[in-house]
Amino acid sequence: MHSDCWYNIALTFIPSIGPITRKALLTEFELSKNIFNASKKDLLAVKGIGEKMVNEILQWNNPSLVDAEYAFIQKHQITPLFITDESYPKKLLECPDAPTLLYYKGTANLNTTKILSIVGTRMPTPYGHYIIENCLQTLPKDVLIVSGLALGIDTIAHQTALLNGFNTVGVLAHGLDEIYPPPNKLLAKKMLKQGGLLTEFNCKTIAEKYNFPKRNRVVAGLADATLVVETALKGGSIITADFALQYHREVIAVPGKITDQRSRGCLKLIQENKAAIYTNPNELLQQLNWVNSIPVLSPEKKALIQLMKQQEIFSMDELLQLTGLGIGSLSGLLLQLELQQIIQVLPGESFTLMPAFYST
Known part of the structure; x- marks a missing residue:
């Protein structure tokens, strides 16, 4: 007899079924186990479920993959967060395409009140570095800093958060059996003690190109707001900002020189009224309504x-x-x-x- 966790993992291994379809199935059947034990007639009765999907569920027979993943998370003390679990990130639940299952290792509370995602170019300027340092020297320490553990702005955000006493979570585009990019392995190890690592991908999943937009939607959906520090007109940061807008989250962009390619994405977000202008940390606190009441002054x-x-x-x-x-x-x-x-x-x-x- 397999556990509920085993069936939750198994549900994510059916190729043609994505998070929106899984949510529909769970709404109807409540438990993953019930989905695998359902009849063809009952499965076909679920809105949006076609015969191909139903046949994949009924014919699925690859328990060794689930056994390996289940053993991996137990061995490495990884917490599986299923979409119906009480501990699943509440902000992500508001997103229609929220991952059905997340794998998490760390100490940070993913349901903390204030969460800020920081994203940007992989080739930052000293200006971008200064913006992050200045911002994180002012924000209250109960803010959880989220980014994607990529080189550049992501790395600076994670490192600066650690140095200033913030919890910081890296969202990965691969499984927790590896760290990509390799230069960030030591950083990731530190984050496990002061934040954590989060992914929807099972072990043995490598950081392939099409995984990064999926990762970016989690970076956006997990947070109250996304701060875009430096970015070109196209790239992962713009994708993350677009997801944040779709999820009705705040997007705040740092203006820069009009001649700098790494600021053009931010300037376009501001120009098109997709992002508020970042000017300083205290204005950011006001924009997000994170300002404490005015202190009593002598x-x-x-x-x-x-x-x-x-x-x-x-x-x-x-x-x-x-x-x-x-x-x-x-x-x-x-x-x-x-x-x-x-x-x-x-x-x-x-x-x-x-x-x-x-x-x-």
């Missing part, structure tokens, strides 16, 4: 904030002169405001008020 902090509204950037000397405070008192106030994400410290010991607080 009179000294309120006075300093009012002063800093008068111009964009202040040096320490300017603030000392304008406030009349001692260096110790001013430094303490500035540190507190920085920790509250009300001001930002810039290179050269200068300070600027975050845009969200110009109206407070």
Whole structure:
């Protein structure tokens, strides 16, 4: 007698049946086991199920594939997440083509409240690197960072998330028995302890070209929003953004030089009103309604904030002169405001008020 998990895996091995059809079958029969034990008449009664599909279900006889996958996930302590499981990512459930079965290994909660996908070119510029570093130094640490573990922007997003104390999940276009690209094997190992790896592909599945769009839809569907950092007019990042739009998720694109090929995709998304413009992390928080309530401020902090509204950037000397405070008192106030994400410290010991607080 096979377990429910065994039948769940088996359902994904029937070639002509995709996630939408599997969902229809599960709606009718509830359990994968019931699908395999159903009669031809009952199967044909399901809307969208043709005779070819029914015959594939009835004639399917390749249990060794399922046995191998079942043994693999048990040996490597991989968690199977079936679409009817309570632990299946809730945001993905909202997508009509959500994967029927996901394989997950990691520590992050895939149902956490705030999830941001970061995607972009495999050949980023220092500008793209700076955008991600600046963003992840400001976002609250309870945001889960998702990307595709590819070289370039994906790698920078995962690495920067780890360095700044975020959980980060990589969505793969292959099975969990390998890591692609190979240079990211060490990064993936670190992510297992501070995030995780997620895939809909069984072991022995290699990173073939047609798997990447499937991977991209999970990157988009798993998150509240997709941040596109740098991308050309075509490529995986644009595909991910298109999926996010189909799923009614926020798409936010980083503007760049009009002469830079790696910014043209972002600029086109903005130009066509498919994406909001990314300007800074605090604006991103406002766009996603992730802004905490305005903190209670002391009179000294309120006075300093009012002063800093008068111009964009202040040096320490300017603030000392304008406030009349001692260096110790001013430094303490500035540190507190920085920790509250009300001001930002810039290179050269200068300070600027975050845009969200110009109206407070």
